Amino acid sequence: MENTVKINVNNGYEPQTVTVPKGQSTRLVFNRTNPSACLAAVQSNDLGFKQDLPLNEDMTVTINSQQAGEYDYACGMDMFRGKVVVK
Numbered sequence: 001m002e003n004t005v006k007i008n009v010n011n012g013y014e015p016q017t018v019t020v021p022k023g024q025s026t027r028l029v030f031n032r033t034n035p036s037a038c039l040a041a042v043q044s045n046d047l048g049f050k051q052d053l054p055l056n057e058d059m060t061v062t063i064n065s066q067q068a069g070e071y072d073y074a075c076g077m078d079m080f081r082g083k084v085v086v087k
């Protein structure tokens with residue numbers, strides 16, 4: 001089973017925190033509507049991804065966490081942050 005969560009990237013990440021189920025794959029679909037280069041990439045050491053975000057395009061990162069917890073992600077410069085809660 002696959003879950004999808006949409007995250008708008010404008011003045012930060014909206015919603016800033018998303019909750020996803022443990023042990024299932026979840027598609028995080030980022031769409032950036034803010035032209036600032038600051039938000040042109042999203043990355044997470046916790047979740048192991050780095051994704052460029054072209055303007056006004058859905059870009060998908062698939063995560064599959066077997067472990068409950070809180071995982072942070074951020075823009076390429078680590079200024080804006082979001083959180084994925086797995087439970």
Ligand SMILES: [Cu+2]
Nearest residue numbers: 038075077079
């Ligand atoms: Cu930034």
